[in-house]
Amino acid sequence: MTALLDRRLLFVTGKGGVGKTTVAAALAVLAAQQGRRTLLCEVDAKGDVAGVLETAPTRFREREVQPGLWAMSMDTEESLKEYLRINLRLPAMARIGPLARIFEFVATAAPGVKEILTVGKLAYEVRERHYDLVVVDAVATGHIVGQLAAPQAIQELVQVGLVRQQTGWMLDILGDPQQTGLVVVSTPEEMPVNETVELAGRVREETNVELAAVVVNRVLPELFGRGEEAVFERLTAPEHAARLAEAVGEDVTPVLEAARLAVTLRRTRAVHLERLRTAVDVPLLYVPYLFSRSHGLRSTHQVAEALGQELGS
Amino acid sequence: MAARAGSIEQLLAAKEIVISCGSGGVGKTTTAAALAVMAALRQDGRVLVLTVDPARRLADALGLEGFGNVAKPVPQEAFARAGVEPRGELWAAMLDTKQSWDALVRRHAPDRATAERILDNALYENVSRRFVQSHDYIAMERLYELHCEGSYDLIVVDTPPTRNALDFLDAPARMAEFFSSRFLRLLTAPYRSRIVSFASKPFYTVADRILGTEFLEDIAEFFGLFQTMAPGFVERAEAVTRLLHDRRTTFVVVSTLEAAPLHEAEYFVEQLGAKRFHLGAMVLNKVLPSYLLDERAAVVAERLRREAGGVAARLAPELGEPAQVERVLAEVADSFLRFQVVAQREAEQRAELAVVPEVVATVPYFDADIVDLGGLVRLGERLWG
Numbered sequence: 001m002t003a004l005l006d007r008r009l010l011f012v013t014g015k016g017g018v019g020k021t022t023v024a025a026a027l028a029v030l031a032a033q034q035g036r037r038t039l040l041c042e043v044d045a046k047g048d049v050a051g052v053l054e055t056a057p058t059r060f061r062e063r064e065v066q067p068g069l070w071a072m073s074m075d076t077e078e079s080l081k082e083y084l085r086i087n088l089r090l091p092a093m094a095r096i097g098p099l100a101r102i103f104e105f106v107a108t109a110a111p112g113v114k115e116i117l118t119v120g121k122l123a124y125e126v127r128e129r130h131y132d133l134v135v136v137d138a139v140a141t142g143h144i145v146g147q148l149a150a151p152q153a154i155q156e157l158v159q160v161g162l163v164r165q166q167t168g169w170m171l172d173i174l175g176d177p178q179q180t181g182l183v184v185v186s187t188p189e190e191m192p193v194n195e196t197v198e199l200a201g202r203v204r205e206e207t208n209v210e211l212a213a214v215v216v217n218r219v220l221p222e223l224f225g226r227g228e229e230a231v232f233e234r235l236t237a238p239e240h241a242a243r244l245a246e247a248v249g250e251d252v253t254p255v256l257e258a259a260r261l262a263v264t265l266r267r268t269r270a271v272h273l274e275r276l277r278t279a280v281d282v283p284l285l286y287v288p289y290l291f292s293r294s295h296g297l298r299s300t301h302q303v304a305e306a307l308g309q310e311l312g313s
Numbered sequence: 314m315a316a317r318a319g320s321i322e323q324l325l326a327a328k329e330i331v332i333s334c335g336s337g338g339v340g341k342t343t344t345a346a347a348l349a350v351m352a353a354l355r356q357d358g359r360v361l362v363l364t365v366d367p368a369r370r371l372a373d374a375l376g377l378e379g380f381g382n383v384a385k386p387v388p389q390e391a392f393a394r395a396g397v398e399p400r401g402e403l404w405a406a407m408l409d410t411k412q413s414w415d416a417l418v419r420r421h422a423p424d425r426a427t428a429e430r431i432l433d434n435a436l437y438e439n440v441s442r443r444f445v446q447s448h449d450y451i452a453m454e455r456l457y458e459l460h461c462e463g464s465y466d467l468i469v470v471d472t473p474p475t476r477n478a479l480d481f482l483d484a485p486a487r488m489a490e491f492f493s494s495r496f497l498r499l500l501t502a503p504y505r506s507r508i509v510s511f512a513s514k515p516f517y518t519v520a521d522r523i524l525g526t527e528f529l530e531d532i533a534e535f536f537g538l539f540q541t542m543a544p545g546f547v548e549r550a551e552a553v554t555r556l557l558h559d560r561r562t563t564f565v566v567v568s569t570l571e572a573a574p575l576h577e578a579e580y581f582v583e584q585l586g587a588k589r590f591h592l593g594a595m596v597l598n599k600v601l602p603s604y605l606l607d608e609r610a611a612v613v614a615e616r617l618r619r620e621a622g623g624v625a626a627r628l629a630p631e632l633g634e635p636a637q638v639e640r641v642l643a644e645v646a647d648s649f650l651r652f653q654v655v656a657q658r659e660a661e662q663r664a665e666l667a668v669v670p671e672v673v674a675t676v677p678y679f680d681a682d683i684v685d686l687g688g689l690v691r692l693g694e695r696l697w698g
Contacts, residue, residue, distance in 0.1 A: 015337060015338055016336055016337015016338040016339075017337050017338020017339060017569070017571075017573075017574060018335065018338060025342075048573065051573075062685060112675050120326040140337060147642035156435075157436070157528060157531065158528040159528065159534065160528075161528065163528075167395075171365060189682075190370070190574060190682045191338070191370075192338070194369075194370070204577055208613070223644050223645075223648055224641060224644060225640075227637060228637055228640060228641050228644075230633070231632050231633040231637055231641045232641050232645070233630075234631070234632050234633070235632060235638075235641065235645075240628065240631065243623070243627075243628055244628065247624045247627055247628070248613050248616050248617050248620070248624060249609070249612070249613040249616065251609040251610045251612070251613045252610070252613045252617070253604075253610070254604035254605065254607045254649070255600070255610050255613055255614045255617065255645060255646065257603075257604055257606070258605055258643065258648060258649040258653075259644070259645040259648050259649065260650070261602065261678075262648045262652065264680040264681070265678075265680055268400060268680060268681055290386055291651035291652070291654050291655055292654065293658060295572050295573075
């Protein structure tokens, strides 16, 4: 399998709330740190690339936000204008204006149009070799199949014409595992694991994109090693807890309760993690839970560092 | 017994439709189910929980062997297993987008032949099945239909996982707008008359080069057929909008105390106000336990970390190897201090909450998953207050 960051186009998806945007940004930061010319594109209107990188809001026109790292946000209307400029050589913006509005309207009812404009722009950046790597903060798990399968859907619907010709090379790029991969972000919790497993199956059946990796975010640390858990159990028994309180203070109860919570959470999550491990046959990359004060650039860099270690670089 | 003022209990007693919303992963589906379970347990009447998220686990938790577009009663045995006895009745239904769209087409098409032609159209297939955006409208349409059946005293519904959590509010209005659009008439003109008007010619020339004549014809046919349903659709969409604004409908905004979902929840609350929808309550979910904020416990944890060796020496004989006991004590102390950082962050987020509705319910971080009706009751009881 091609090393993750040696591919050209990575779609990053995940259930809402698992840290999809942070992981996408962290992968892009890592790639740029390793010397790759990297573009990070945010597709989800809800994405917060500007927040996790602490930069000005992203726009369709890409901007270098860190050395070697460019960021942009998808805008299907802008993408259409660019496409028309390049393919029909329509010079005057004035003539494109109303046309774009009509297409916006068609896109409302003939979906697939917006998806193809999104995927098309991304695949175009790959084809033209403007970047070594394009990382996409893509739509959430519920929508990603529709987006990745758009070129096929359009190919089935449209028999002739420019759009039909365009889907061919897009499918070539998307379907080539040397070039394109899907990264699913999950957490070791029940619903995100369920969605990840389900998505892995749907991606295989309904798209030609290869699932490249699953990032397991917010993995809690293992508190106790071998034999230590038994020590902890004895420690929480009333008579020992009382002696502990004598030694360090009466208010030790919440401290023991917190440790109990940490142990139980870790144990519940281990079950889901195991389920994920057996259900998907791609590498799992673990990112530890960050017990930190803030979100933003600092956390993004910590996640990038963890991913770097997992990828062995 | 009268419901306490300003509580979730009172809200559920007074309203007929409760819509649970919030960003992905905050637990809005589970919250909706727990609210419905509590209403059925504590109040008389027939309650329906309608979920747009086909979560198998929820069906299992409600003791149903899967559920579909048709509402099913939650069996008495499921309640018995959870050790509770409902005063009312609980029903559950799921949103089947494809089925709901088909029903809608059959209702609004002028005749059966037209309905069949729409159902067979390739574009229609795509609209109703492949693309999730159509969830937005159909979820609210289905809610309206169930409400009009008049079989339920209370309907609790969760909202579709849309890109923008607000999309579904505008969906009925957008649908109505779509049908009365000038572009739609322009687009369907050639299909209706087979004569391309002079005005629209440049558009078709360009569109033809991009999409090809055949696809254009498909689009035109689809819109042409679809337009036959316009009057019924528009009227219906307006009725759905009225229902969402009705005083008997309320919204419950669900969030965790993490920055991103909370930010979105605040935005949502603001928008509900601006658009004159009724905000019933805010549910803060998965909140870390308050004992993590105990300052004296933090002092003890700091001390335990510093003196782990000495304390271990005193306690060791009965607990295990001194070195092992020391590691355990240090880990216990560290773990508390690590979680405290997160709990403090949550407390700050909570304090800074810019918009605070009248009713705010806080639900703790359960250390086990909610897998059965008992779990939903446990969650529901915390919501009840």
